[in-house]
């Protein structure tokens with residue numbers, strides 16, 4: 411650990427396989443937060459990490475509507491509640507690992523520069539939730555993954571690390587996404603470990 415003694419939180423809302431790999435690497439994670447009950451939360455509990463469930467349905471999220479169509483969701487209140495949890499736990503670095511809620515600008519007033527995201531494409535290409543399908547449909551022969559600082563603008567913050575992944579002729583979205591995740595799992599765990607030890611500095615904002 412460096413002088414700063416970072417405290418790491420990981421945010422999940424899906425299958426949690428990136429988190430699972432972090433656990434097998436014994437990454438010191440102080441807190442795992444999920445926005446809904448999901449496998450990622452169970453992975454965290456099995457790994458004996460501290461967990462919090464912050465259900466976005468408590469803030470007007472409607473599970474029967476599309477991800478992009480949530481008129482009743484109070485994004486700002488959800489973002490403030492998340493920031494409060496991180497503040498109360500003294501978290502200094504937060505890593506989204508398949509976390510599917512876009513945070514309000516108000517979140518970044520406190521967390522500018524210390525929220526990381528991993529995105530399954532070579533940004534700035536293919537932002538958004540259809541990144542893998544978009545790369546496949548565009549006929550790319552190489553795609554990849556990007557670890558970046560999250561900002562108010564979706565999938566657009568400063569890049570921390572990238573890695574290429576080949577697209578095979580027989581790929582489906584599922585096979586390509588799984589191949590990307592095989593690269594993401596060790597890469598994200600390694601980058602986070604380097605940040606925690608101070609070997610890697612985050613880009614300044």
Ligand code: GRF
Nearest residue numbers: 424425426427428508528530
């Ligand atoms: C990863 O592909 C990551 O790039 C994206 O969400 C996926 C998370 O996978 N943001 P999992 O839930 O850890 O299996």
